[in-house]
Amino acid sequence: MGLDAVRGEKEWSFEDQRILYMIGELISAAYLREEYERNLSALAESRAELERIINSSPVLAFRLKNEEGYPVDFVSDNADLFGLPSDDNIDKDYCHLDLIHPADRVYVVSMLKNLAESGEEDSIEQEYRLIDRAGNIQWVNRRIWAIRNERGETTHFQGVSLNISERKIAEEQLEKFVRELADKNRELEDFAYIVSHDLKAPLRAIGTLSDWIADDYSEQLDREGREQLALLRQRVKRMHDLIEGVLKYSRVGRMKEELVEVDLAETVNDVIELLAPPENITIEVSSALPLIKAERTRMKQVFENLISNAVKFMDKPDGRIRIFTEDSDDSLVVCVEDNGPGIEEKHFERIFKIFQTLSSRDSFESTGVGLTLVKKIATMYGGRIWLESEPGKGSVFKIAFPGSMIVKHPERAAV
Amino acid sequence: MKNDKPVLIVEDDSVDAMTIRRALKDIKVANELIFAENGEDALEYLNGAESRMPCIILLDLNMPKMNGIEFLNIIKNDDRLKMIPVIVLTTSSEESDRVASYRQQVAGYMIKPVDYRQFVEVMKTINLYWTISELPD
Numbered sequence: 001m002g003l004d005a006v007r008g009e010k011e012w013s014f015e016d017q018r019i020l021y022m023i024g025e026l027i028s029a030a031y032l033r034e035e036y037e038r039n040l041s042a043l044a045e046s047r048a049e050l051e052r053i054i055n056s057s058p059v060l061a062f063r064l065k066n067e068e069g070y071p072v073d074f075v076s077d078n079a080d081l082f083g084l085p086s087d088d089n090i091d092k093d094y095c096h097l098d099l100i101h102p103a104d105r106v107y108v109v110s111m112l113k114n115l116a117e118s119g120e121e122d123s124i125e126q127e128y129r130l131i132d133r134a135g136n137i138q139w140v141n142r143r144i145w146a147i148r149n150e151r152g153e154t155t156h157f158q159g160v161s162l163n164i165s166e167r168k169i170a171e172e173q174l175e176k177f178v179r180e181l182a183d184k185n186r187e188l189e190d191f192a193y194i195v196s197h198d199l200k201a202p203l204r205a206i207g208t209l210s211d212w213i214a215d216d217y218s219e220q221l222d223r224e225g226r227e228q229l230a231l232l233r234q235r236v237k238r239m240h241d242l243i244e245g246v247l248k249y250s251r252v253g254r255m256k257e258e259l260v261e262v263d264l265a266e267t268v269n270d271v272i273e274l275l276a277p278p279e280n281i282t283i284e285v286s287s288a289l290p291l292i293k294a295e296r297t298r299m300k301q302v303f304e305n306l307i308s309n310a311v312k313f314m315d316k317p318d319g320r321i322r323i324f325t326e327d328s329d330d331s332l333v334v335c336v337e338d339n340g341p342g343i344e345e346k347h348f349e350r351i352f353k354i355f356q357t358l359s360s361r362d363s364f365e366s367t368g369v370g371l372t373l374v375k376k377i378a379t380m381y382g383g384r385i386w387l388e389s390e391p392g393k394g395s396v397f398k399i400a401f402p403g404s405m406i407v408k409h410p411e412r413a414a415v
Numbered sequence: 416m417k418n419d420k421p422v423l424i425v426e427d428d429s430v431d432a433m434t435i436r437r438a439l440k441d442i443k444v445a446n447e448l449i450f451a452e453n454g455e456d457a458l459e460y461l462n463g464a465e466s467r468m469p470c471i472i473l474l475d476l477n478m479p480k481m482n483g484i485e486f487l488n489i490i491k492n493d494d495r496l497k498m499i500p501v502i503v504l505t506t507s508s509e510e511s512d513r514v515a516s517y518r519q520q521v522a523g524y525m526i527k528p529v530d531y532r533q534f535v536e537v538m539k540t541i542n543l544y545w546t547i548s549e550l551p552d
Binding site for chain 2: 197200201203204205207208209211212236237240
């Protein structure tokens with residue numbers, strides 16, 4: 001008909017025109033419908049893909065109505081992650097509020113009310129406990145949005161949840177272990193203190209009584225008897241020193257001091273003055289010792305023990321002790337060097353153990369606690385101690401402290 | 416000591432008590448010595464109607480029934496007794512014990528030496544000081 005019209009061969013009647021128009025409408029409707037159905041199907045496919053993604057992820061998606069009890073409008077298929085029924089298994093009147101642990105309800109509801117009414121934020125994060133269908137507690141972390149209508153009223157809440165129960169359990173366990181460890185440590189330190197205290201009392205009596213026997217009855221004793229008595233008194237002193245050593249060692253853990261700025265150079269010089277080394281030993285203190293943040297007494301103890309060891313074991317007429325620092329990227333390395341007898345490598349680890357001495361106690365009185373103490377202090381600060389030595393060539397004891405302890409390096413003096 | 420009032424010694428260990436007695440004898444302290452085994456017994460003596468008030472109290476800290484700090488607390492709150500100088504004689508070098516003792520206004524804090532001769536030196540020093548220093552009547 002159209003071709004006829006174009007060629008102008010036929011006159012179109014009104015009726016013909018109307019039919020033509022209707023055909024045109026039908027064709028365009030058919031096209032529109034096809035497009036509509038294509039779009040619908042694309043939308044359905046897109047939604048299905050979204051559902052697939054959510055359902056196979058550990059994240060649960062949900063929607064709640066903003067009504068009394070917060071009835072559940074929708075929940076993704078993977079709701080069993082929380083021990084909850086999915087959309088297909090939703091009971092009528094399945095209310096979100098009923099699932100929340102009673103202790104957390106006030107917290108959750110007040111935040112939701114605030115979200116709905118204040119309009120300050122679009123979404124909030126919450127952490128709370130659910131009680132699932134089996135009655136178990138599940139820890140939930142969720143982000144929840146307010147869905148508002150044209151009038152700005154919140155009609156629904158929508159969000160995504162993550163089950164963080166495993167993390168919460170792990171956190172609780174860790175806290176428990178930390179507490180237990182702290183308790184055990186305290187117990188051990190108290191024990192060391194109590195034991196050494198209770199050991200001292202009878203020891204004092206033994207010492208005193210043997211002194212009196214020596215004073216009152218030594219004429220009645222022969223030379224051997226007097227010698228035995230002398231050995232007895234010497235052993236008493238030794239035991240006293242050992243107990244003191246244990247006490248000192250246990251105290252290191254027990255008493256916490258304030259962290260202050262400690263001038264290491266000053267500390268070292270104070271220690272040297274206290275120790276009053278004999279004339280034949282010269283001690284050189286580097287000016288490069290920095291200012292550090294530490295407990296004053298502990299630092300004093302470190303140098304007291306290291307320097308007194310160097311003095312005590314010095315076997316040369318011309319004794320030289322040097323205290324200096326070594327360069328290191330992220331640590332402070334402090335060194336105490338001496339030209340004493342030196343130590344064989346095989347003993348390097350042993351000497352840091354408590355009560356270990358390198359010569360028999362009869363030839364050289366030493367408690368064997370000093371280095372153990374220093375090592376404990378170094379470890380407490382997250383550092384470490386080691387030594388370099390060769391018999392006949394002297395020793396260097398080195399302690400590395402974390403660089404974060406340094407407050408200030410001294411100004412490098414102009415040469 | 417400056418006057419001839421007795422010295423009260425509060426000490427539970429018999430050998431320590433013997434030691435104090437012998438040391439004081441060695442340095443020729445003539446004052447009468449009263450021994451109490453713990454804080455309670457010492458209080459009983461001090462509150463006794465016929466008891467002579469001591470010029471000085473030598474006090475051990477670790478004792479059964481009533482320890483040194485508890486005893487100190489009581490006598491330093493007693494008008495009649497609080498003026499008596501108390502010297503703590505103990506094995507404890509603990510900071511907490513020292514602080515607690517001085518908080519209760521002790522006149523001195525000596526650590527019992529392990530060695531008897533040093534013990535005598537300690538007693539000598541106490542005696543010398545409290546012979547020079549005046550005591551209240």
